[in-house]
Amino acid sequence: MNNTSKEFLFKYLNNTAPTGYEVSGQKIWLEYIRPYIDDYFTDAYGNAVGVINPQANYKVAIEAHADEISWYVNYINKEGYMYVTRNGGSDYEISPSMRAKIHVDGKTIPAVFGWPAIHVRDGADRKSKKVPDMETVILDCGCHSDEEVKALGIQIGSVVTFDADLAMLNDTYFVGRGLDNRMGGFMIAEVARKLKENKVKLPFALYIANAVQEEVGLRGAGMLAHRIKPDIAIVTDVTHDTQTPHYNKIKQGDLACGKGPVLSHAPAIQHNVLKLLKDAAQQNNIPIQWQANSRVTGTDTDAFAYCGEGIPSALISLPLKYMHTTVEMVHQNDIEQCINLFYHVLTKLQPHQNLSYFQDFKL
Secondary structure, eight states: OOHHHHHHHHHHHHSOOBTTOOHHHHHHHHHHHGGGOSEEEEOTTOOEEEEESTTOSSEEEEEEEOOBOEEEEEEEOTTSOEEEEEESSOOGGGOTTOEEEEEETTEEEEEEEEOOOHHHHSSSOGGGOOOOSTTTOEEEOSOSSHHHHHHTTOOTTOEEEEOOOOEEETTTEEEESOHHHHHHHHHHHHHHHHHHHTTOOOSSEEEEEEESOGGGTSHHHHHHHHHHOOSEEEEEEEEEOOOSTTOOHHHHOOOOTTSOOEEEEOTTSOHHHHHHHHHHHHHTTOOOEEEEOSSOOSSHHHHHHTSTTOOOEEEEEEEEBSTTSTTEEEEHHHHHHHHHHHHHHHHHOOTTOOOOTTTTOOO
């Protein structure tokens, strides 16, 4: 990762991009990849796509999602305390004592998620013990009344994000909020840079797609799948590092940060596209890990795979610790290996490759 890439990474990750409000991050992303692509397009909901070799008929898409989990202000009481509801898979239980930003008309208002002291909530009467949930977690921006809150421009529906910028631990891990999955947006942008700097001439059109609203049901990916109609889609997202004591490897697999990209088996994963990834990894000494997904991948892969008549799709996952918290962690070597895997499979891929399960079948 060179200095320019790292500068982009911190700028992109430290920008807030809540589900439904991704546009500021999409602008940063497009500004970075513009020198490495031939064309681009956006849409009404904020999806952003860079295109290389757009005149080609055969189309390949690589995709990540641009949104992060967040909150909406849901109720303001007379004393000026706010209550929130989820925007995506936000977790009430991690909210107490966290710093926050309330987003109002292009500016941010600092706030905190308040919580009573341990000796108040954890007394002898266990039945009255407070549990972080929609009715107990409060947002405090230092106001004394609902009128003061509203005077700041805060209203029902104002978006709230945690205040937790990107940092590094032990010169090895990136840590912060929103790595799920804007780290994927960084990786596909780096693929575009690497193709350009190595003067690779692709024999197909490459659509580098940064989709919105994944955290509320793969919505942006569905829009893009219908619009692009690629012949192949390769999606990237994060998956759980299961090495911490909180995970059951029997149920959730044996995956670790620092051991390379994760490839998945699932109904939505097209076997022949998966083989392309596996072969590219083996031929280029890229370590890979394996995951089995029951029924669905839970990623934008599903949206592409089941679009229309079906788009042959596969998934490259980045191992991540502490998903949907303010301290999500990824290993920088895994990031580089995911970029390398994308790069090598794209430079090997030939247009009009027969991916049919029935290619050797005759009646």
